[in-house]
Amino acid sequence: MLTIEDIRKIQLFAELAAPELERLAKASADLHLAAGEFAVPEGGDRALYGVISGKIQVVKMIDGIEKTLGWRNPGQIFGEVPITFGMAFVGGYRASEPSRVLRVELKDYYAVASASPSVAQEVGKLARERIGGLQGIAAERPKPRVSIVGTRWDSACAELRKFLTRNQISFEWMTPDAPDLGSKWPGPAPSDDQCPVLRVAPINPGSGEVQSLADGALLARPAARDLARALGLQTSPGPTEYDTVIIGGGPAGLAAAVYGASEGLHTLVVEREAPGGQAGTSSRIENYLGFPNGVSGDELAHRALQQAKRLGAEILVTRSVARMDPSSRQVHLDDGDVIRARTIILATGVSWRRLAVDGFEKLAGKGVQYGASRSDASGTHGLDVHLIGAGNSAGQAALHFANHARSVTLVVRGDSLDKSMSRYLIEQIAKQDNVKVLLQSEVVAAHGEAGLAAIDIRDNRGATVSRHDCGSLFVFIGADAETDWLPAEVARDDRGYVLTGDDVVKAGRWAGRRDPYLLESSVPGVFACGDVRLSPVKRVASAVGEGSMAIAFVHKYLQETR
Known part of the structure; x- marks a missing residue:
């Protein structure tokens, strides 16, 4: 519980009269943060915060890399820019050590500012100073994390560029005959038969700054997994057992990851390409709730990915599942790694149908x-x-x-x-x-x-x-479910879509003593959501909804098996 003395530790409020200090002590939230916990994430709603003890790191995702913008120490405030300019938080504020922070809601801040105009003046002054710094960061030309040399029609080069784009990695692409190649490419120019060639700049672990490309790793015609490792993306699981393993990182899989991790489940997502799935290739989704001006598929996927990671989900990229054992729920990855899952969520989506046309x-x-x-x-x-x-x-x-x-x-x-x-x-x-x-x-x-x-x-x-x-x-001629890798115990229709709930019962494929849950497959504890599930509705919104619902059924299954 906050006291008047706690409020006085914040420089902005130190000279307030006793009644205003009393008002803030009663109305403000008292946040006790563990190291790594956010006081407010990037994009959070407006409020004013003050650091009572500990240390707060200001971070922002820029070109897929978390960059440190600054620090807030005891006695300092943050939130002045959103309050003054009527905007969401442009960065996240995270405790770098155990910290105590007070949060003043907008209405309470305005009440104090009305009684003590000097508070509003000081907040406005700080906001103008700090918005200038943010504008300077925005005006800087970002250093590309990757430089790639390859021809336009080289399919390997195109796939690598797509992989970088889907994973929100900044890059600069040049052709071997580009006139300015010599000034942008460190070292000898690669020949056509060496391309595509990439240089991956290292990251300063303290600040998130991209270092010089000249100091980075040189990769010639790398596989996507080798490139992912060079970029520091997770390609291998940590432990060998998880509460739920989600196969597929599209909207359904990412929604399941967000809700699973937020509810304390040890959650792993296995994605064979990059998060976002087929929706990640949509240039603009106009009818998704909460985005009145539309949102691109890769932006929606990026936001969901950051949210899932922040809540503790592990995301593997460039990994696919070779097979799964329905009885033990062991998941065998493509290079021999074996993961034990208490539950499995199939969210593999669908793949674009190909045309048999000459050429x-x-x-x-x-x-x-x-x-x-x-x-x-x-x-x-x-x-x-x-x-x-x-x-x-x-x-x-x-x-x-x-x-x-x-x-x-x-x-x-x-x-x-x-x-x-x-x-x-x-x-x-x-x-x-x-x-x-x-x-x-x-x-x-x-x-x-x-x-x-x-x-x-x-x-x-x-x-x-x-x-x-x-x-x-x-x-864009439609898509098919690629579920041939699933064991025969997982019931599917003649087009490969996974049967769940009542459809499993109607097909005579349910042997359990209870009825299957709505999103449960013919194997208890194995669920399906999104486009891979047999359903007439194929929309991003429905996939996200099913991903969150799947976690509710996972909890029910785990409770009954305990």
């Missing part, structure tokens, strides 16, 4: 791409781009590419977009001058040597075929 396999990664991420747009500047598909993912990508490409063409087999695309996307597409829609049409061939140059489109109404220049082609 597609040859040009895959060289202009023909399945799905798209926000970073792909910059590579389409001034080009004629084509997209195959009529769903929301295709519509979102078309609108995003329209800001960069000379023209964007949606190639649609059906006679209308209304059956498969949300109305808000259809209306926005109609307003874009450089976006057109070809209905009752399909791509029948792709042409090019080193990279994609042109495609043939057949108009199914007249069976005519025409050739079109094409700088990039993105395919």
